[in-house]
Amino acid sequence: MKNLLVGALGTLLAFQLLTTTIAQRREKAVERPLRIVIVTGGHGFERKDFFAVFDSFSDIQWEERQQPQANEIWLGDTLQKYDAVVLYDMWQQITEEQKEGMVSWLKEKGKGLVALHHSIASYQQWGEYTRIIGAKYFLSPGKSPDGKQFDRSQYYHDIKFTVKVADKNHPVTKGLPEQFEIVDETYKGWWLSPNVHKLLLTDHELSDPCVAWAHQYGKARVVYIQLGHGPTAYNNPNFRKLVHNAIRWVAGRE
Incomplete structure (x- = not known):
């Protein structure tokens, strides 16, 4: 016994x-800290204040890649070691091979993507990028994927406006107040896919209503955040919270 x-x-x-x-x-x-690559180029920005946003995230390690070399990340196994990609570039040149690589990494392999502010205006002549982001900002008059004619989109600097949370239960908006104020650049007169999930809204007359959304592109989670032009946005705690949540969500860390 x-x-x-x-x-x-x-x-x-x-x-x-x-x-x-x-x-x-x-x-x-x-x-384990998340590893992300931040793509920049084609549009000026306050580097110190911008990267301070990512330095404030204790659970995220970042690396910058500048255009035109940045698009090499879509080739081979470069992205294998990263959990997500953050786009903060406004770039037009991309090879067919790089296009195929981007589509493959997102749609087939499910690499998470967060697109910020002016990246919505990249690759004006590549229709698939519009489907990836879920919207298009027009640098010149043109047609949207649903055939509507658009004039050149507009932007307005240093606008103080109120942002309202459209879905308080989504992981990307977790911890945000129901509404907050921010001083930032607004966009107006651009096309938004009806299939995206709206996260943030505004009723300011110099902005289109939706300023952040999420959607699925193949296996990839994608978030676009229209906020983020300069230090008044970078230093806003709600902007930082939003970006942090978005990175975690697209990388599968709710």
């Missing part, structure tokens, strides 16, 4: 040790 009791106790201790080890491994996996 004594030997049986000792054996049972040993088995129990071994099981507890095993479950503790598994839990510790899981905890370590969760604690």
Whole structure:
């Protein structure tokens, strides 16, 4: 009986040790910082203040890639080590091979994507980019994917406006107040896909209504945030919270 009791106790201790080890491994996996690549180029910005946003995220490690070399990330296995891509460029030149790589990494492999502010105006002649982002800002008059004619889109600097959360239950808006004020550049007169999930709205007359959304592109989670022109946006705690949540969500870390 004594030997049986000792054996049972040993088995129990071994099981507890095993479950503790598994839990510790899981905890370590969760604690691993996310790795992201930030694509810049084609549009000026306040570098110090912008990158301070990402430096404030203790659970995220970032690396910058500047255009035109930045589009090389879509080729080969470069993106294998990154959890998500953040676009903050406004670029037009992209090779067919790079296009195929971007589509593959997003649609087939599910690499997360967060697009910020002026990146909505990239690749004006590539229709698939409009589908990736879920919208198009027109640098010159043109037609939207649904055939509507648009004049050149407009932008307005240093506008103080109120942003309202459209879906408070979405992981990207978690922790944000129901509404907040920000001083930023607004966009007006651009096309938005009816299939995106709206996250943030505004009723300011110098802005189109939706200023942030999420959608699925193949296997990839995509978030676009129209906010983010300069330091008044970068230093806004709600903008930082929004970007942080968006990166975590597209990378699969709700």
